[in-house]
Amino acid sequence: MKTIGVIGAGAAGLIAAGRAAERGHRVFVFEKNKMAGRKIRITGKRRCNLTNDCDLDTLISNIPGNGRFLYSSFSLFSNRSIMDFFQRMGLTLKVERGNRVFPESDNAKDVVDTLLKYAEMYNVRFCFGNRVEDILTVDGHVTGVRLSDGVEKKLDAVIVATGGLSYPGTGSTGDGHRMVRELGHTITPLKPSLVPLTVKEDWVKELQGLSLKNTAIKLTDRRGRTIYDDFGEMLFTHFGVSGPVILSASRHILKYGYKDVFLSIDLKPALSEEKLDNRIQRDFAKFSRKQFKNSLNELLPNLLIPVIVKLSGISPEKPVNQITKAERQQLVHLLKNLTCEITGSRSFDEAIVTAGGVSVKEIEPKTMESRIIKGLYFAGEIIDVDAYTGGFNLTIAFSTGYTAGNSV
Numbered sequence: 001m002k003t004i005g006v007i008g009a010g011a012a013g014l015i016a017a018g019r020a021a022e023r024g025h026r027v028f029v030f031e032k033n034k035m036a037g038r039k040i041r042i043t044g045k046r047r048c049n050l051t052n053d054c055d056l057d058t059l060i061s062n063i064p065g066n067g068r069f070l071y072s073s074f075s076l077f078s079n080r081s082i083m084d085f086f087q088r089m090g091l092t093l094k095v096e097r098g099n100r101v102f103p104e105s106d107n108a109k110d111v112v113d114t115l116l117k118y119a120e121m122y123n124v125r126f127c128f129g130n131r132v133e134d135i136l137t138v139d140g141h142v143t144g145v146r147l148s149d150g151v152e153k154k155l156d157a158v159i160v161a162t163g164g165l166s167y168p169g170t171g172s173t174g175d176g177h178r179m180v181r182e183l184g185h186t187i188t189p190l191k192p193s194l195v196p197l198t199v200k201e202d203w204v205k206e207l208q209g210l211s212l213k214n215t216a217i218k219l220t221d222r223r224g225r226t227i228y229d230d231f232g233e234m235l236f237t238h239f240g241v242s243g244p245v246i247l248s249a250s251r252h253i254l255k256y257g258y259k260d261v262f263l264s265i266d267l268k269p270a271l272s273e274e275k276l277d278n279r280i281q282r283d284f285a286k287f288s289r290k291q292f293k294n295s296l297n298e299l300l301p302n303l304l305i306p307v308i309v310k311l312s313g314i315s316p317e318k319p320v321n322q323i324t325k326a327e328r329q330q331l332v333h334l335l336k337n338l339t340c341e342i343t344g345s346r347s348f349d350e351a352i353v354t355a356g357g358v359s360v361k362e363i364e365p366k367t368m369e370s371r372i373i374k375g376l377y378f379a380g381e382i383i384d385v386d387a388y389t390g391g392f393n394l395t396i397a398f399s400t401g402y403t404a405g406n407s408v
């Protein structure tokens with residue numbers, strides 16, 4: 001029996017601790033918060049999209065940040081193993097659109113409670129309100145940790161599951177990156193991902209608070225080449241754009257540095273240009289005596305009308321029956337291609353995940369053990385792996401956590 005320390009009681013740390021204890025080790029979890037799983041509790045709009053019920057190829061293709069590094073880990077504990085695990089532990093699950101898996105209760109707290117139940121079944125000891133300051137080593141071997149009050153705890157191995165930099169209010173503030181960098185590990189550049197985007201155009205501010213449920217978006221580069229397209233819900237904010245399709249889209253333009261990219265919004269994705277033109281002609285016939293600015297009420301949400309009127313180039317006061325065919329076609333084009341320039345992303349405070357982390361070149365994929373320090377293991381978002389939305393990021397945390405706990 002070894003004495004194991006797990007730093008961090010998030011998704012990765014909790015499952016790692018449970019698995020290591022199940023295998024017969026004495027396990028201590030050091031968590032600087034007063035409770036476990038603060039981030040899990042807010043995942044999936046507090047419903048926790050804990051994994052995705054897809055095949056392995058789909059799983060890997062949804063992990064643009066070093067997905068292939070996870071093959072071994074998934075062969076030990078895959079998305080389907082995660083589902084089996086939670087169901088065996090008594091948590092009923094359901095599968096929703098896009099194979100997203102949630103607890104049937106729609107309550108993220110139940111996921112935390114299940115992980116705590118697993119850990120408690122095997123007598124994992126929790127040290128809440130205990131921040132680890134340093135990982136202690138002798139001759140390239142882990143010997144223990146030093147807590148922020150100076151107390152040193154002797155350990156045979158340590159699993160670092162301190163998360164990334166996103167939503168630092170939940171506890172993930174980058175302590176782990178500092179500690180392992182001091183031990184010789186490389187931390188690849190850390191960037192916010194699955195994050196709201198800022199845009200150049202001022203008119204976006206006028207749309208603040210407007211949520212579009214069924215919209216098609218397209219991201220293009222400066223040469224007009226399509227980078228990504230998607231369909232779903234988005235939101236305008238005081239700085240730019242957010243909402244599910246935008247967060248997903250952000251990961252596709254991470255490598256562009258969130259710059260030199262154009263977002264084109266199709267406000268009427270269900271209608272072809274021709275059908276939309278017909279629809280507008282019908283509205284214009286109905287409102288033929290009105291001014292242009294008063295003719296779009298049945299077509300667009302109120303907040304959008306002044307913006308569209310301004311961008312259309314058609315005089316707001318122009319009587320509808322005097323609008324030319326060319327002007328109307330320009331309006332159709334605008335509604336199908338409302339375009340703005342992406343200028344950057346919001347900070348880690350608003351990013352769902354952190355891209356970058358401990359270099360995967362320095363971690364054994366089969367065990368999650370450091371290739372630099374013996375007895376040092378990694379799990380979860382601290383590793384340089386990151387995924388799209390859909391339950392894939394928690395899948396990474398659970399799989400790498402289980403693998404670390406299994407091999408420690």
Ligand SMILES: Cc1cc2nc3c(=O)[nH]c(=O)nc-3n(C[C@H](O)[C@H](O)[C@H](O)COP(=O)(O)OP(=O)(O)OC[C@H]3O[C@@H](n4cnc5c(N)ncnc54)[C@H](O)[C@@H]3O)c2cc1C
Pocket residue numbers: 007008009010011012013030031032033037038039040042043044045048049050051130131132133161162163164166167170171172173174175176351352353379380381382390391392393394395397
């Ligand atoms: C709003 C939001 C919604 C999300 N929704 C989903 C979703 O529905 N599905 C999905 O798959 N992913 C989702 N994610 C991403 C997912 O939650 C994370 O990728 C995952 O929780 C990371 O788990 P982790 O255990 O690696 O890190 P974390 O959950 O960040 O846990 C790290 C823990 O380490 C502790 N810690 C840090 N430093 C120290 C220290 N020095 N000493 C002691 N303790 C320390 C922290 O307090 C924290 O509890 C969401 C993220 C956010 C922010």
